[in-house]
Amino acid sequence: xxxxxxxxxxxxxxxxxxxxxxxxxxxxxxxxxxxxxxxxxxxxxxxxxxxxxxxxxxxxxxxxxxxxxxxxxxxxxxxxxxxxxxxxxxxxxxxxxxxxxxxxxxxxxxxxxxxxxxxxxxxxxxxxxxxxxxxxxxxxxxxxxxxxxxxxxxxxxxxxxxxxxxxxxxxxxxxxxxxxxxxxxxxxxxxxxxxxxxxxxxxxxxxx
Numbered sequence: 181x182x183x184x185x186x187x188x189x190x191x192x193x194x195x196x197x198x199x200x201x202x203x204x205x206x207x208x209x210x211x212x213x214x215x216x217x218x219x220x221x222x223x224x225x226x227x228x229x230x231x232x233x234x235x236x237x238x239x240x241x242x243x244x245x246x247x248x249x250x251x252x253x254x255x256x257x258x259x260x261x262x263x264x265x266x267x268x269x270x271x272x273x274x275x276x277x278x279x280x281x282x283x284x285x286x287x288x289x290x291x292x293x294x295x296x297x298x299x300x301x302x303x304x305x306x307x308x309x310x311x312x313x314x315x316x317x318x319x320x321x322x323x324x325x326x327x328x329x330x331x332x333x334x335x336x337x338x339x340x341x342x343x344x345x346x347x348x349x350x351x352x353x354x355x356x357x358x359x360x361x362x363x364x365x366x367x368x369x370x371x372x373x374x375x376x377x378x379x380x381x382x383x384x385x386x387x388x
Contacts, residue, residue, distance in 0.1 A: 181205055182204040182227055184226070187233055211381075212386050224370070228261050228263065229246075240261075259288075259289070262329030263340075270321065270325065274312075279313075281293065281296055283331050296309070330365045337365075341375070344373070359381065
């Protein structure tokens with residue numbers, strides 16, 4: 181599903197960081213584990229098509245995504261990859277449902293309120309469809325962000341530091357939620373973190 185070859189990235193400081201070869205099969209949930217500053221978020225962005233590599237290739241479904249122009253790559257990403265960041269990054273002037281519909285629009289998909297409500301229902305968030313981000317708890321914000329990430333039926337769900345600064349109880353809650361989401365929506369998880377507590381959840385781990 182995802183593989184990289186000879187991947188590197190050049191920072192503004194002129195430093196070049198090289199990355200190991202990554203190979204991820206469908207449903208092979210994968211962890212990129214490393215200390216802060218080791219480049220794991222950069223690698224995550226390269227694998228997800230958010231940053232352009234200094235050298236090397238990234239293949240998703242056997243397609244070299246960096247051979248495409250930026251517009252084609254952006255559309256492919258919107259249609260095939262869901263992103264969950266440490267902060268929800270919901271637009272504060274839009275309701276939960278409107279934030280999710282925006283993701284459909286960016287993917288040039290049908291703007292389908294019924295589909296939005298179905299996704300929210302699966303995540304036990306249907307009653308918050310018309311709420312604004314400031315009206316949600318942290319856990320509800322996380323679920324709203326996940327709903328937005330899966331609305332276009334992506335093949336891959338990417339999460340960056342989803343358990344940072346959480347206690348053990350909430351870490352388990354988030355990981356159970358992510359794995360439950362992966363099963364319900366048939367997606368492959370790719371997570372980058374420094375949090376060694378979640379390592380037991382994964383059989384495919386890359387130590388950076």
